[in-house]
Amino acid sequence: MARLNLLEETRYEKLPVTIYDNPSVASVAVARRIADLIRSKQDRQETAVLGLATGVTPIRVYAELVRMHKEEGLSFKNVVTFNLDEYYPMNADAPQSYVTFMQDNLFKHIDIDPANVHIPDGTLPLEAIADFCLEYERKITSYGGLDLQILGIGRTGHIGFNEPGSAPNSGTRLVTLDDLTRSDAARDFGGKENVPTKAITMGIGTIFKAREIILMAWSQKKAPILKKAVEGEISGEVPATYLQLSDNVEFVVDQDAASELTRFDTPWLVKDCRWDSQTIKKAVTWLAKTLNKPILKLTEEDYNNHGMAQLATEKGPVYNINIDIFNKLQHTITGWPGGKPNADDSQRPERAQPAVKRSIIFSPHPDDDVISMGGTFIRLADQGHEVHVAYQTSGNTAVWDDDALRFVEFAIDFNKSQNISTQELETLYADMRVFIDKKRPNQTDTSELLTVKGLIRKGEAIAGARFAGLPDDCIHFMNLPFYDKMKVSKKVSYEEDILETMELLRKVQPHQIFAAGDFADPHGTHKVCFDIMLQALKRLKETDEWTKDCWLWLYRGAWHEFEIHEIEMAVPLSPQEVLRKRHAIFKHQSQKDTPVFPGEDAREFWVRAEDRTKETARAYDQLGLAEYEAIEAFVRYPF
Structure with missing residues (x-):
């Protein structure tokens, strides 16, 4: 019976989803599965072939693998890795490169053979990329394919850098990044204008060949795209939906990322609910919004036709439910955010006392x-x-460089107008100009420049x-x-x-x-x-x-x-x-x-x-x- 109930709750979900309380617990679970794979391969004297991802999502997985290596003796000597992607163009030693990311978060802390590490090369001349991509595919095949591919998901629905429009049979190739993807990366590069417009990525077809695929997603920020990937129609507009076609995929997510799945967001559509006051409030406002009706005009037929018959039966008549929810919403409204003095505060969101807070x-x-x-x-x-x-x-x-210079120029001019010495300030200003002229994208400002910018905002x-x-x-x-x-x-x-x-x-x-x-x-x-x-x-x-x-x-x-x-x-x-x-x-x-x-x-x-x-x-x-x-x-x- 429990199995049937779960199937009913998840009937909108088109692939397996495992939900953990938080990213830390989920990351440890994924790391354990990777470690189990590595150890089982070691026992058989075989190579474990891993497809690895970058970005914020897998950082805790890598941290746990490093801990297991240092504290539990997990060895990576039998491991070969292939990374999903790399920006193009991108120098390997750049702070934003995925070579740097992987070294900092995993490789330099474990005993993996550097010859077994494979990451797309962001320094290649354009004419060499096609041959490199073919060779990348050949290398994966030469090791017998990927045993396990871990993925994150971008807000465009991309997996790897397979942006909307990617074909389900695509291989490793050079792609153009979606504008939203570049916006999300802007802070790492010191502005969107500095984010590369292209990347080299494994294709969806390459990912599909892995014997096991785990896609991870954390936080409320990923909830809307996760719902599309799990419950939506298969579409090139959301490349992650292609994973619905795989028999070897599992989504591992935290509660926040799962929050918009039907079984959590509108559970009355898939199961009988325990109708507490908050669930009732959510369901009734959802129904009114869905039907574009005022709450007090909702009918029993509206309830019955939209998965809320149980609510109407248990808590009805529906007009009483409507009045109750209408009053609850009415009581949230107040012109007195500090509480209204000398007033009955039993139906108000804030206390009347103390009158002055x-x-x-x-x-x-x-x-x-x-x-x-x-x-x-x-x-x-x-x-x-x-x-x-x-x-x-x-x-x-978050202050433009030229704004900072303008304020220092003002200080110099003001001091001159008051016959105050400006020699040190002018030297400081000249140093700022030199620094800004040579400043690299995302380079940390000098302490003096940060001080000026902080004072502007202050x-x-x-x-x-x-x-x-x-x-x-x-x-x-x-x-x-x-x-x-x-x-x-x-x-x-x-x-x-x-x-x-x-x-x-x-x-x-x-x-x-x-x-x-x-x-x-x-x-x-x-x-x-x-x-x-x-x-x-x-x-x-x-x-x-x-x-x-x-x-x-x-x-x-x-x-x-x-x-x-x-x-x-x-x-x-x-x-x-x-x-x-x-x-x-x-x-x-x-x-x-x-x-x-x-x-x-x-x-x-x-x-x-x-x-x-x-x-x-x-x-x-x-x-x-x-x-x-x-x-x-x-x-x-x-x-």
Whole structure:
């Protein structure tokens, strides 16, 4: 019976999917399977032939293999490897090359014979690539083919660098990279313009010949494309869907990556559900959105025709369900994000007491506060709360070089106008010019240049916070050490950052904390900053009494908004408040027009922010609630 139930739950899934709690556990499991293969081949005195991938996804797998080599005696002397791909053109010793990646993460830490390592050559002349690709295929065949191929998946659905349009029988070849793929790689190269437009990649046909294929995917960021690969129709537009044709494939994913699969996202379509309040809220808002109907107009027939007959039977009549969900959504809306004084707060998202709260907004970058919750920020200040803002990083990598020079030029001219000596400053400026003229893509700036860029963003952030109504002593620049440390090493300790955050929290003793919960941040800074803040808060909870009366609210940035069923506090903005928020964002001049790292969305940050909040307001309106100009959304996080 259990087997039948699982088949029913997964009936939309066209290939096997194994789900783990988190990437670490999943990576260890994959590494164990690789180790078992290597050892079984060693026992038979055979060669283990591995197809290897690069990128963030397999890093923990390689780390576990290295640990097993050092601590458990796992030998790689009988292993031959073939990497999936390499950028073209690309020097082997470049920081962004996959040769460097594999050496740093695996090869130089194990006992593999360098002659057994094969990676596409990014230094070849163009006319030699076709012959090289044929020889790459021949070498794989000469070893009897790949025993195991591990894969990641790109947001275009690419496997290897087989971008949309790739043929299912394609072999190793030179390809042109999709624009989204290059956007995702932009930070590693110091800007999208520096990302190679081409790559050499194994073909889908080559991958298919492997006796076993494991595709790995971690994080919410991969959830939409994973759903297409697992449940979608086979299409060249999503090359990973070709894996549905293989009998030897398994997808190994974490819970976040699996979150949009039907059995988790809309489970009522595939099984009987345990109808708790959150599942009901999600199902009813999904039904209203699917049918483009206000919640109060949903009928029993609507429920029955869309997999929700069980809900109608167990919790009905449906009109009562509709009223309950409508009221729950109505109660998320508040014009008092700090709580309404002297009011009944039993149906409000925030407490009425204390009437004046201490609130702190943690902003990972110097502009996330006003971009993500600028209207609420201003509202809190207007309503008399003691509002603090903490800028967690300097954001000094996201300033154009010529902007930095312009500010130094201003300082020189100002000093001259005041008859102040400028000799040292002019020398510093000349050194900056020389450095910038010779600067390589993604090269770390000099400390002086980083300081100037950090000061630019600091000045902008102060202007934005002042515009929101904050006094200077409520504006805190943390400049957490991890941000600069990660420019030179991926392995950093966060202890200093946690201790500094604890010190600030203990000083403010907030009743409310607002923190960035947008973990789809393509650069990862939001997640790191959140984890540091959360760890600090958990430590303080063990000793500090004020934490018992502190609530943590998550906001989201310019990438994605919370789903309607997730929102627990919705702060509506009038047209005038939207305009005030826009002006606060405009204080960040270095991020206006074209920022250094815009991601794949070409819109300016203020446009993204306004569109996102207007879409949230529109969604509430379409569900039958009041029509607002814009809504900023928050979710309460338990700690």
